Amino acid sequence: MSLKRRPAIEVSRDPACGVTPVNGVYGTLTPVLGQVALYYDLPEIRAGEDGEMVVEAIQRRIVFDARMSPETFRSIACWMMDQVEDYDRQERENR
Numbered sequence: 001m002s003l004k005r006r007p008a009i010e011v012s013r014d015p016a017c018g019v020t021p022v023n024g025v026y027g028t029l030t031p032v033l034g035q036v037a038l039y040y041d042l043p044e045i046r047a048g049e050d051g052e053m054v055v056e057a058i059q060r061r062i063v064f065d066a067r068m069s070p071e072t073f074r075s076i077a078c079w080m081m082d083q084v085e086d087y088d089r090q091e092r093e094n095r
Helices: 070-093
Strands: 024-029 034-047 053-068
Touching: 024 070, 034 070, 053 070
Parallel strands: none
Antiparallel strands: 024 034, 034 053
16 A cells, blocks of 8 residues: 655735625525625714714625535534634733
């Protein structure tokens, strides 16, 4: 039996890839699909009669919608929780 080598992985940014701030996420996980939709909220603001700012409505703009297998969704979720646990540990150590 031969020893298999893992292929090298090269990371690069697709030219169409941009950077957009987000402040929320929708998601779903079913037996056949994982979905993550990142969004930002854009408030529609006007001045009220007393001069105060009033939020009339909020536009929720989805900027990225990712579809994947349930296995990939779970793998990403586990990785994210590892990042959160590491962050929390660092925060505790810095107090």
